[in-house]
Amino acid sequence: MNEKTAKNVSKFLSLVLRHSPETIGLKLDENGWADVEELIEKCSKNGNSLNTLTTELLDYVVENNDKKRFAFNEDKTKIRASQGHSISVELNLSEAEPSEFLFHGTVGKFIESIKKDGLQKMSRQHVHLSKDRETATKVGSRRGVPQILTIKSGEMFKDGFKFYLSENNVWLTEEVPAKYIEF
Numbered sequence: 001m002n003e004k005t006a007k008n009v010s011k012f013l014s015l016v017l018r019h020s021p022e023t024i025g026l027k028l029d030e031n032g033w034a035d036v037e038e039l040i041e042k043c044s045k046n047g048n049s050l051n052t053l054t055t056e057l058l059d060y061v062v063e064n065n066d067k068k069r070f071a072f073n074e075d076k077t078k079i080r081a082s083q084g085h086s087i088s089v090e091l092n093l094s095e096a097e098p099s100e101f102l103f104h105g106t107v108g109k110f111i112e113s114i115k116k117d118g119l120q121k122m123s124r125q126h127v128h129l130s131k132d133r134e135t136a137t138k139v140g141s142r143r144g145v146p147q148i149l150t151i152k153s154g155e156m157f158k159d160g161f162k163f164y165l166s167e168n169n170v171w172l173t174e175e176v177p178a179k180y181i182e183f
Helices: 003-019 036-045 055-064 108-117 133-141 153-158
Strands: 070-072 078-081 102-107 127-129 146-151 171-173
Touching (some): 003 055, 036 055, 055 070, 102 127, 108 146
8 A cells, every 4th residue: 555645635634623524425324324335436436646546545544544533433334533623523522531641732822822722622522631651652643853741630530520532542622721831
């Protein structure tokens, strides 16, 4: 499998499964699931660069995506993004108790705003946190020189904030007030 093709498919799936299914006329259910056959059919009809999307290519992307961004249902008839939606979906995540500290990767231009307002979910359903500095560094590096924030997640949890762990091990919460962030 060509890694460039896999990366393009991953980016496309992020678009249609997390943000804009209407781009290709795709319908997601309330839990964010898309029918695999419908996804493939809509891709072939929309004349985009992924008009040769196949179940084999989807299998490869789901299995080999370094962040495990996508998942199939048990019989592989449906696919969805594991987290990161800007559209309203119910992922049926269970509350979980986080470790004492979690991490968030960002870039310098956002630090002053974060110091003032904390971490906000913005257009997404949750704030995304990483279990380790290495993962947070990768996340922060996507937009420039990474700044790694240490989140006092254990303290937040004790203070009543809810945390969820997505299928691909990303920690999710509604917000992180500035007082729980070490800069």
